[in-house]
Amino acid sequence: MIQVIAGRKGSGKTKRIIDMANKASQDSNNDIVFIDDDNRYMFDLRHEVRFINASEYDLTNDQMFAGFLAGAVSQNFDVGLILIDAFKKLIKRDLMETEPFFRRLETISEKHNVDFVLSVSEAPGDLPEFIKKYVI
16 A cells, blocks of 8 residues: 655644654554655654665665665565655655656555555645545
8 A cells, every 4th residue: 555645845744654653663563664865853753663764875766766665675574664754855756757656666565565655745736646546
């Protein structure tokens, strides 16, 4: 399953995704991974949540980021939820060009039973149609 938290800057997306990660760490038997573009919110997460600062890995496009996510899933079969904050900063691509990325994410999710939650700095009404179906 893929879920998208969409909203303009300052709309509370990061707080919501952090709360989701912390709640999931208490309720789930699976491992939880939180990916961000810096270390700013590392200490807002419960210690059970695996925090990854993706900017440390020199990811330059959405294909590299998709491979990075596949690697995170492949190295730990217990991962059940991956939360991604600052999605647009991490993929470095216009959202209109990300349909192949979302198809790949769906495949990873279905094949490996991993859920993804992404925070996207964009008004829900301005999202491409292929992303709107994921908005929560």
